[in-house]
Amino acid sequence: MAQDKKVEQITNMEDDFAQWYTDICRKAELVEYASVKGFTILRPYGYAIWENIQRIMDGEFKKTGHENVAMPVLIPESLLKKEGELVNGFAPEVAWVTMGGSEKLEERLAFRPTSETMFCDHWHNVLQTYRQLPMLYNQWCSVIRWEKTTRPFLRSREFWWQEGHTIHETAEEARAETEQQLKCYADFFENVLAIPVVPGRKTEKEKFAGAEATYTVECMMKDRKALQGATSHYFGDKFSRAYDVTFAGRDNKLQYPFQTSWGSTTRMIGAVIMTHGDNNGLVLPPRIAPVQAVVIPIAAHKKPEVAEAAKELKARLLAIDVRTKLDDSDQSMGWKCAEYEMRGVPLRIEIGPRDLENGQCCIVRRDNGEKTFVALDTLESAVKELLDRIHDNMLERARANLEENTFDLSTWEEVKEMASGRGGFARTKWCGSRECELGMKEKAGVSSRCMPLHQSGTKGKCVFCGKEATTDIYWGVAY
Numbered sequence: 224m225a226q227d228k229k230v231e232q233i234t235n236m237e238d239d240f241a242q243w244y245t246d247i248c249r250k251a252e253l254v255e256y257a258s259v260k261g262f263t264i265l266r267p268y269g270y271a272i273w274e275n276i277q278r279i280m281d282g283e284f285k286k287t288g289h290e291n292v293a294m295p296v297l298i299p300e301s302l303l304k305k306e307g308e309l310v311n312g313f314a315p316e317v318a319w320v321t322m323g324g325s326e327k328l329e330e331r332l333a334f335r336p337t338s339e340t341m342f343c344d345h346w347h348n349v350l351q352t353y354r355q356l357p358m359l360y361n362q363w364c365s366v367i368r369w370e371k372t373t374r375p376f377l378r379s380r381e382f383w384w385q386e387g388h389t390i391h392e393t394a395e396e397a398r399a400e401t402e403q404q405l406k407c408y409a410d411f412f413e414n415v416l417a418i419p420v421v422p423g424r425k426t427e428k429e430k431f432a433g434a435e436a437t438y439t440v441e442c443m444m445k446d447r448k449a450l451q452g453a454t455s456h457y458f459g460d461k462f463s464r465a466y467d468v469t470f471a472g473r474d475n476k477l478q479y480p481f482q483t484s485w486g487s488t489t490r491m492i493g494a495v496i497m498t499h500g501d502n503n504g505l506v507l508p509p510r511i512a513p514v515q516a517v518v519i520p521i522a523a524h525k526k527p528e529v530a531e532a533a534k535e536l537k538a539r540l541l542a543i544d545v546r547t548k549l550d551d552s553d554q555s556m557g558w559k560c561a562e563y564e565m566r567g568v569p570l571r572i573e574i575g576p577r578d579l580e581n582g583q584c585c586i587v588r589r590d591n592g593e594k595t596f597v598a599l600d601t602l603e604s605a606v607k608e609l610l611d612r613i614h615d616n617m618l619e620r621a622r623a624n625l626e627e628n629t630f631d632l633s634t635w636e637e638v639k640e641m642a643s644g645r646g647g648f649a650r651t652k653w654c655g656s657r658e659c660e661l662g663m664k665e666k667a668g669v670s671s672r673c674m675p676l677h678q679s680g681t682k683g684k685c686v687f688c689g690k691e692a693t694t695d696i697y698w699g700v701a702y
């Protein structure tokens with residue numbers, strides 16, 4: 224049967240999680256490989272998910288006064304090199320343009336790996352007085368990082384993202400901005416992507432090149448590996464000094480502004496796949512699903528009224544802004560069920576001759592397979608409610624996965640046993656030394672994920688050296 228064949232195409236996640244992931248990316252038509260090695264094409268269905276993410280997130284950024292801009296894709300080498308730490312951090316991954324037409328360029332131009340330098344150069348030119356501050360900018364674009372190994376959404380040489388860049392009159396304001404945007408990401412992950420997060424601060428070793436502090440939201444995938452969801456950085460006035468960005472302060476003296484940047488990428492789609500997907504395919508959180516409900520008429524060729532009723536259901540749902548698709552094609556019912564299941568459509572609405580007689584339709588949830596019969600005159604409220612319930616259920620399930628697989632451990636041997644076994648997050652105490660962090664990587668096979676914002680406040684001993692600890696910390700095996 225066509226239905227069985229469709230499902231067979233996806234490897235079981237228990238057998239091979241990596242292959243299961245790749246199968247979903249390809250079979251659900253989210254991405255395709257491009258002819259340039261390491262580059263991917265976002266196909267219409269994948270791009271539609273990204274568009275929904277962009278629309279909702281952009282709305283949140285604008286609520287707090289951020290404005291979108293567009294910076295050039297190329298950065299002169301001399302400009303990129305002005306801030307040593309940043310360029311050292313990114314140097315191995317920078318792609319260069321050396322020719323313009325048939326002429327060799329006098330100076331190499333870098334494809335942007337990130338745009339701090341461009342923003343600083345611009346602010347150097349336009350900033351004059353404290354009255355212009357804060358400048359709260361964001362841009363939606365793609366960047367290039369010449370990665371050695373690539374995987375759809377998780378690591379590719381070009382990826383799409385938003386990068387927020389702001390400058391402020393005081394350090395306090397810039398720090399508050401860094402924290403506000405981290406909270407914005409945490410809320411977005413939970414309220415839109417149905418993914419619970421551990422918000423926290425990165426260690427000195429793991430922080431962004433050139434930042435004073437990097438904050439992150441860490442998520443746990445279904446294979447119990449960690450994925451860094453989004454990051455928010457505080458730069459102090461380091462870049463301002465490197466790029467000579469100054470303004471006349473309230474005392475009329477020249478000052479350096481304080482800076483932040485924060486970013487999230489198409490990686491979030493990878494997180495959605497690996498947090499919610501199952502062996503039948505994608506399971507999409509309703510708020511970003513390109514199609515929230517698919518209407519399928521049954522035996523419509525025998526009863527034209529059924530075809531009419533299905534069209535009407537679609538029109539009614541579109542009228543209340545539920546993204547709805549009608550599939551009245553001649554594919555079999557089995558094929559259609561498997562297809563929309565694989566594509567992760569949250570609701571499947573079936574209507575046949577008997578349903579029509581009874582004044583009802585049958586609604587099937589993608590997240591748990593539950594079927595309910597809904598009276599046609601309550602369609603709108605029933606669908607809205609079901610979409611919300613699906614979101615809540617998906618978030619709760621993901622939260623259970625996170626909580627059940629987070630372990631409070633006190634020795635590196637225990638962490639090693641966890642990491643080399645079923646996996647998960649280890650929450651331990653840490654003394655703060657780089658040696659112990661490197662030791663954990665070498666001996667226990669884990670990297671530090673973050674020092675959580677919510678600290679237990681209890682004292683204890685470092686998981687590695689046994690000396691007095693200064694912080695709680697999460698460890699895991701990460702994507």
Ligand SMILES: [Zn+2]
Nearest residue numbers: 654659685688
């Ligand atoms: Zn230690």
